[in-house]
Amino acid sequence: MIRIENISKQLSHRILFIEASAALNRGEKIGLVGPNGAGKTTIFRMITGQEFPDEGQISVDRGVTIGYFNQDVGEMSGRSAVAEVMEGAGPVSEVAAELRALEAAMSDPDRMDEMDAIIERYGEVQARFEELDGYALEGRAREVLAGLSFSEEMMDGDVGKLSGGWKMRVALARILLMRPDVMLLDEPSNHLDLESLIWLEDFLKGYEGALLMTSHDREFMNRIVNKVLEIDAGSLNSYTGNYEFYEEQRALAEKQQQAQFERQQAMLAKEIKFIERFKARASHAAQVQSRVKKLEKIERVEPPKRRQTVAFEFRPAPRSGEDVASLKNVAKAYGSRVIYDGFDFMIRRKERWCLMGVNGAGKSTLLKLVAGATEPDSGSVSIGASVKMGYFAQHAMDLIDGDRTIFEELEHHFPQAGQGSLRALAGCFGFSGDDVEKRCRVLSGGEKARLVMAIMLFDPPNFLVLDEPTNHLDLDTKEMLIKALSDFEGTMLFVSHDRHFLAALSNRVLEITPEGVHQYGGGYTEYVARTGHEAPGLHS
Structure with a gap:
């Protein structure tokens, strides 16, 4: 239906594609993957004719209708x-x-x-x-x-x-x-709550047309796609299977390439050693010449390109008391809408609570009550001894000073820290090299979220309160964050619509429903097994 044939494309000084080819056929559901800035959105724009390749061509079969969803929704009113x-x-x-x-x-x-x-x-x-x-x-x-x-x-x-x-x-x-006939979806899973995400997943599974999509939600992508198209160093590589299978195949291919590279390097070293040893001897001249020619003809194996992901390691957080937060007989209403009435809740050290509940159930309100960002109408909220809280909320991104560069913002928060450690911190959160000189006002939502996260985690709290921390984060940063938080020694209370994040990090579930609040020992995976649904309000 759509063919991408030998395209090359350069944006200012960045080369995105070099003679890259791919195809989208009827019934295929393809996940488009690649690091930030690799050219995923450019592919969509070239298919829809908003941009053109510098060389090569993109052809769409006659009569094929295309629907394109992107993050730029334009004006809507009236x-x-x-x-x-x-x-x-x-x-x-x-x-x-x-x-x-x-x-x-x-x-x-x-x-x-x-x-x-x-x-x-x-x-x-x-x-x-x-x-x-x-x-x-x-x-x-x-x-x-x-x-x-x-x-x-x-x-x-x-x-x-x-x-x-x-x-x-x-x-x-x-x-x-x-x-x-063809849907192009650029990040459709952003801005959706868990219920909508699961509904969209079912809708797309039942959709009979062809689909090309990007998503930072690995679970969502994994359940929908039957093929992965990877942008890697200017080329397009195709893998049949879901996202998990693609990751396994890529790791396997890298391992094989590394082994091939090492074998060839050993062979080359042996040949070069022979040439060096005998090049001055007339008796071996013919042999030396033939080996030199052989070396010139050998096609060199490249080592696998290493994905640049930097691990972030927490400095150990100070230990808190056993009781981290306590809510007693809490009531909270907005106008006539009662969110909590006579609500009791206790969070103890090392518990990792994830909050589940439909839109408007009061998940963010609970986080605000615990973080002290809002007061209860009655009842009490108390924080335990030696608790140092880190609160990540969507509005935290508005508190960054737009006139400062990323590096200046980090220096402002940590004046005692050395240049080296701040650069290392920036690198962990995806700001490498000259990126740290960017002014904060030009940062995308994802970049701002990463910067706020970096500031919060550098001098680690022992109690993290996180409201949708993975919104806007790409797959690699999300993986890094999950890995870092898995090693975190403190306590957590969080809301997320990312099922991979929920499953990897929670060990308790608090479900807020119109009928009341339910607590579950065990994390999100156990919650799904016990309730038979992935989110409240969805009963399978």
């Missing part, structure tokens, strides 16, 4: 969310617009003399609208929006009043409703 979604449903929305225009023409007294032609055209357009299942369109639009966690009120309200994250969901819903 319509309800449902109308906005229906507007993007491809051919059927154009037919609906013509139907409305013809209905207006039929009631226009100035056009009486054209009425026969208008009525005839109306019959044709109406038949086409029925053929495209147009009358079911609104129902389908509402179904998709409900899957993405919209309430009826939000569906019918002005789309312009929604936050950026909800507008993203509207833009995604447009593509899903359109059901094109």
Whole structure:
């Protein structure tokens, strides 16, 4: 359906692709992977004709419809969310617009003399609208929006009043409703809560067209894709299978290449030693010459390219008392909406609580209460002896000074630390070399999140309170963070929609439901096994 043939592409001084080729065939669900800045979004933009390769070509079969979702949703206002979604449903929305225009023409007294032609055209357009299942369109639009966690009120309200994250969901819903032959989805899992993520996963599994997508959510990608396309040093490498299989294959290929490289290096060393030893002897001249020629002809094996991932190691945190946080008889309401009433909760040292609950259940409120960012209406919240808290919230990213460079921001927080250790810290969180000279105001959401995380973890707290810490983080940084937090000796309370993160780090689950609060010993994996669902509100 789509062929990428020998493309080369350079962006300013960066070479993205060198004679790279790949294909997207009917029914394939492909995960596009590669480090940040490797050119994933550029591939999408070239397929949709927003950019062009410098050499080579990208061809799309005639008549193939493409739906492209990216993070730039553009302006939306003046319509309800449902109308906005229906507007993007491809051919059927154009037919609906013509139907409305013809209905207006039929009631226009100035056009009486054209009425026969208008009525005839109306019959044709109406038949086409029925053929495209147009009358079911609104129902389908509402179904998709409900899957993405919209309430009826939000569906019918002005789309312009929604936050950026909800507008993203509207833009995604447009593509899903359109059901094109090919879907290009650039990070569809960002900004989604766990329930919406699982709904989208099921939707895409049942989608019959071809799919090319990027995602920083490894579990989500793993369950959907049947092929992985990797951007690696300018080329496109294809692996059949899911994301986990791709990781195994890549590790195996690297191991084989390393072994091949080492064997060849040993052989070359032996040959060079022979040449050096006998090059001055006339009796061995012919042998030496033939070995020199042989060496010139050998195709050299390159060592495998090492992925640059830097491990972050916690300095040991000071030990806290056994009781880390205690909530007694806590009540909290926003207007008439009661979030907690008579709520008791105790967090003890080394417990790692993950909070589960549908949107609006009160997960972030609980984190704010514990972190002291909001006060209970009644009851008490107390923090234990020797507890040093680190609180990561989405608004923490707004507290970074835009005029400082990354390095200056780190220096501001840690004036006593040496240049070397701050550079090492920046490197662990993906800011290598000159990156540390970037001004904070130009940083992307992911870069800001990494910087806030670096500041929080450098002088380690013994109690981490984390609200969606993996939002915006790429797969490699997320892996690094999971590894670092696995070795963390302190206590944790966190909210995340990333199932890999939840499973790797939790040892307790607090589930907040309208019926009440439930506590589970054992982490997220045990929670899923015991409840039979991956998130509250989804019963499988």
